[in-house]
Amino acid sequence: MKSYEQYKPSGVAWLGDVPEHWEVKRLKYLLAEKLKYGANESAELDDKDLPRYIRITDIREDGKLKEETFKSLEYEKAEEYLLDNFDILLARSGATVGKSYLYKKSLVGVACYAGYLIRARFKQEISNPEFINYVFQSNFYSAWVKAVNIQATIQNVSAEKYNEFTLALPPLEEQIAIATYLDERTAYLDRLIAKQQALSEKLSEKRTALITEAVCGRVKISPDLCLQKKGIVLSGNQITEQKSIKKSLLFSKEGLGEIGFKDSGIQWLGKIPEHWEVKRLKFVGELQGGIGFPHDYQNIQDLEFGFYKVGDLGLSENNRDMPKAQHTVSIEIADKLGAKIIPENSILYAKVGAALLLNRRRITGEKCCIDNNMTAFIPDVKQILPIWAFYTLSIIDFKILVNPGAIPSLSEGYQKNLSIPMPNLEEQTAIAAFLDKETAKIDCLQAKIAESIARLKEYRSALITQVVTGKIKVQGV
Structure with missing residues (x-):
C-alpha cells in the first residue's frame, strides 16, 4: 500500500511521524462536552421497554454488546446518563481498562451507561467518532493505556488522563474515508475470526x-x-x-x-x-x-x-x-x-x-x-x-x-x-487414560485454531494502527 508524500514529527513517542497535513490533538479538544462518568446504580431489571443499562462487562472483545447480559434501568435513573448516537464509552478501571464501545442507537435502542464507563461525546464537525473508535483499537493506544497504568496498583484511566490522550487527526473527509476502508477490511477479518471461533466452539x-x-x-x-x-x-x-x-x-x-x-x-x-x-x-x-x-x-x-x-x-x-x-x-x-x-x-x-x-x-x-x-x-x-x-x-x-x-x-x-x-x-x-489420549487430539486442533485467531487479530490491530497513524494511505484518500 502507498504512504503519504510528506511526514512530520508528531512529538509523541508512540505516534512517530505523521502525514504533514494531519494535526496532532489531545482528546479533550475534540469533545463537544466534558467526559462524563456513568450511573452508580445496581443492574437488577431486564425490561426491554426500558433503556438498556450498558456496563463494562457487557462489551465484547469485538466491540459489540453481549445479548445474554442485557440489563435495563428506570427512565428516572437513566435520564442523566442517556447516550446520544455515536457516543463512545471508555472503560476506566479493571482488567479491561481502555476498552471502547461506539454506541449506535439504530442497533441498540435507547441506552444509558454504568459507573465504570466514561462517555465521550465528540464535535462531529471536526472529528468522526467511527474514526476515533478505530484509534481506540490501535496498538499505539494500547501502549498509551499500559504506560498510564504502569505504576498503578489497580488499573485505572480517569477522565483527566483520557483528556490528555494524544492522537493524529486527518481532515474530516479523510477520517470518514479511513473509517469506511477499515469497516470493510475489519469486517472481512472479523468474519474469518468468527469462523475459526465457531470451529473452536x-x-x-x-x-x-x-x-x-x-x-x-x-x-x-x-x-x-x-x-x-x-x-x-x-x-x-x-x-x-x-x-x-x-x-x-x-x-x-x-x-x-x-x-x-x-x-x-x-x-x-x-x-x-x-x-x-x-x-x-x-x-x-x-x-x-x-x-x-x-x-x-x-x-x-x-x-x-x-x-x-x-x-x-x-x-x-x-x-x-x-x-x-x-x-x-x-x-x-x-x-x-x-x-x-x-x-x-x-x-x-x-x-x-x-x-x-x-x-x-x-x-x-x-x-x-x-x-x-x-x-x-x-x-x-x-x-x-x-x-x-x-x-x-x-x-x-x-x-x-x-x-x-x-x-x-x-x-x-x-x-x-x-x-x-x-x-x-x-x-x-x-477411562482417564482414554480421555487423556482423545482430549489431547482435540486440544491440539484447538491450539492450532487459537494460533490462527491470534495471527488474524494481530494483523487486524496492525492494519488499524498503520492506517490511523498515517503510515499507509488508503485508496481514495
Whole structure:
C-alpha cells in the first residue's frame, strides 16, 4: 500500500511521524462536552421497554454488546446518563481498562451507561467518532493505556488522563474515508475470526460431550489402553501393578457390551453402568476454601508455596494443569494470613463471581495456597484418582447451579453435596487414560485454531494502527 508524500514529527513517542497535513490533538479538544462518568446504580431489571443499562462487562472483545447480559434501568435513573448516537464509552478501571464501545442507537435502542464507563461525546464537525473508535483499537493506544497504568496498583484511566490522550487527526473527509476502508477490511477479518471461533466452539462441545459420555460409562474403550510395563501411572499417582484389566469391568456404549445400565438419579449424569456407584464429594474427599490475599504480599517470587488467584485458572496451557504460580508465600506468611496449604493433585475451581461461570477445573502440580474466590477439592486417593475427580467435575455446569443474586456463587454446603459417578480405581484409570489420549487430539486442533485467531487479530490491530497513524494511505484518500 502507498504512504503519504510528506511526514512530520508528531512529538509523541508512540505516534512517530505523521502525514504533514494531519494535526496532532489531545482528546479533550475534540469533545463537544466534558467526559462524563456513568450511573452508580445496581443492574437488577431486564425490561426491554426500558433503556438498556450498558456496563463494562457487557462489551465484547469485538466491540459489540453481549445479548445474554442485557440489563435495563428506570427512565428516572437513566435520564442523566442517556447516550446520544455515536457516543463512545471508555472503560476506566479493571482488567479491561481502555476498552471502547461506539454506541449506535439504530442497533441498540435507547441506552444509558454504568459507573465504570466514561462517555465521550465528540464535535462531529471536526472529528468522526467511527474514526476515533478505530484509534481506540490501535496498538499505539494500547501502549498509551499500559504506560498510564504502569505504576498503578489497580488499573485505572480517569477522565483527566483520557483528556490528555494524544492522537493524529486527518481532515474530516479523510477520517470518514479511513473509517469506511477499515469497516470493510475489519469486517472481512472479523468474519474469518468468527469462523475459526465457531470451529473452536464446536470442538469444545465435542470435548465436553466426549468427557460426559466417558465418565458416565457410555463409550467403549480398549481394555489395555492404559497399561504400562511397570504399572499404571496417572497424574503422579501410582496404581497397583496390573497385567490386564478385566473386560467385564470395562464400561461400553449401551448395547455394545456385556454390562447393564441404571439410572444414576442425577440429571446431568443420566444412565451409568449398573455396578458403579454415585457418591457425594464429601464422601470421597475434602473441600478447602481459600483466603483473602492482601496486595502487600503479592508479586513475590521464590518462596515456599505458590499462591494462586482465581484469574490464574485461565492461564493453564493445557486446560488441565495449573501454571507456575506468579505469587509465592512462606509458611510464616501463610500462617499469618490463615491460608491452608493445599496438597498437590487437588482440583481447583472458582466458587464466586464471573469466573465461576467459566467452568474451569485445574489440577495442582505442587503444594500451594488459594484465594477466597476458589475452592480446592482434595481427593481421597484410596477411592478416587485426582484425574478422575478432574474429569467428573468438568462435566458439571456450575452456571445452572449458582445461587441467585447479583454475584453468582456456590456455597460450600452445596459443593459438598455434588454427586459424581464412581467406578473402581481400575476403571477410573482406564477411562482417564482414554480421555487423556482423545482430549489431547482435540486440544491440539484447538491450539492450532487459537494460533490462527491470534495471527488474524494481530494483523487486524496492525492494519488499524498503520492506517490511523498515517503510515499507509488508503485508496481514495
